[in-house]
Amino acid sequence: MQDKITKLFKAIADPTRRDIFHALVIASSTLSISQISNQFEMTRQGITKHIKTLEEAGLVSLESKGRERFCNVHTQxxxxxxxxxxxxxxxxxxxxxxxxxxxxxxxx
Amino acid sequence: MQDKITKLFKAIADPTRRDIFHALVIASSTLSISQISNQFEMTRQGITKHIKTLEEAGLVSLESKGRERFCNVHTQxxxxxxxxxxxxxxxxxxxxxxxxxxxxxxxx
DNA sequence: AAAATACGCAACCAAAAAGTTGCTTATTCG
DNA sequence: CGAATAAGCAACTTTTTGGTTGCGTATTTT
Incomplete structure (x- = not known):
């Protein structure tokens, strides 16, 4: 598709994604998809898409626990x-x- | 439209625009639209569009001299x-x- | 003056991105 | 078990983006 650095730049170019990323960084614990999407106007599915592009940029990784999926944030x-x-x-x-x-x- | 910082992030999210920007920074003199577009596969009009978004992000400014338009680059x-x-x-x-x-x- | 150059602008097109709705599945709670 | 919760997936719509072609205009060059 496109190179790593471009994916990264594009991931943080979207204001909603920057907000999600920021929420994850300052959260005192990892957050689930629902916990995140509750903080936004957007539908859960919309948020999921954003999280996916953050994931592809390496900025978050996902971990399933039971019926929930928790987001680990990576600033590196x-x-x-x-x-x-x-x-x-x-x-x-x-x-x-x-x-x-x-x-x-x-x-x- | 959208806030300043988002415009900036979006401007540099495109690889072609990063290339144009880089070319302008390392050039020993200011470059005209044609001089820039000659360095790329793309049409001049395509390049012009990219330069416009760089301009809206504050990364370049344009100066007309005769029939040419020269690009001043701003890293600030x-x-x-x-x-x-x-x-x-x-x-x-x-x-x-x-x-x-x-x-x-x-x-x- | 004619030809060539440098460019703007508008219309158009295709692909990607942003976001939605609808439905299914898996897990947990009462 | 049945209801509620958490979430995935696919299809679809709308908007944005990246890029083109075509044409007009101003400025040089010869």
């Missing part, structure tokens, strides 16, 4: 986004000047 | 993404343990 994949950002970080401030610095350091 | 908006990431950075490593630390620091 975000390090890839951070890595991507890192490169451009050197250009914050005045782009052109910093670009000069970057090129100089490459040539030395 | 990415700081917003970095800010978003920062919060989750404390959970990298072992999520649950770090979450404990986070909650503890809130209560002290």
């Amino acid at each position: 994949p975000l390090q890839e986004v951070n890595k991507w950002l890192k490169f451009y970080e050197q250009f914050w401030g005045d782009s052109m000047q910093d670009l000069g610095n970057y090129l100089d350091s490459k040539n030395s | 908006p990415l700081q917003e993404v970095n800010k978003w990431l920062k919060f989750y950075e404390q959970f990298w490593g072992d999520s649950m343990q770090d979450l404990g630390n986070y909650l503890d620091s809130k209560n002290s």
Whole structure:
């Protein structure tokens, strides 16, 4: 389909998914599908779809317990986004000047 | 339409747009629409569309000179993404343990 | 002035994404 | 056991996205 990093970027590009992800991170325990969807206007099935794309991005994993499914959240994949950002970080401030610095350091 | 940060996330979620953005950042001078689209398989009009969404995310701005339009690139908006990431950075490593630390620091 | 270049804009198209409804299955509770 | 709960799956609709073609216009170039 598409590469890992794009899946990751797309997963967090949706506001609902960012909200779900955030809810999972700050929750004091793992949450079930229903527990999550109760926090949103959307139908459970809609939430399930979002969770699936979060899962495919590696940001959550699912664990069945009885009739319920609990979501484990994983923040580690975000390090890839951070890595991507890192490169451009050197250009914050005045782009052109910093670009000069970057090129100089490459040539030395 | 949608909030600023979502526009930004969506802008960088597309691989072609990330490529355009990257090309602009590492270019030694500003590039025109044609100069950019020559580097891609896609039609000029397709590229123009992508540039427009980059523009709406604040990542580029356009400047007309004669019959050409040059793209100025801006990395600063990415700081917003970095800010978003920062919060989750404390959970990298072992999520649950770090979450404990986070909650503890809130209560002290 | 004619030809070529750089571009915008609108219409269109296909595929993907976002979200819904309806139905089935499995588990738990009384 | 029967009712209620948790959830999966498939089909379907709507909207968004990614990309194209076609055409008009302004600016250069020759």
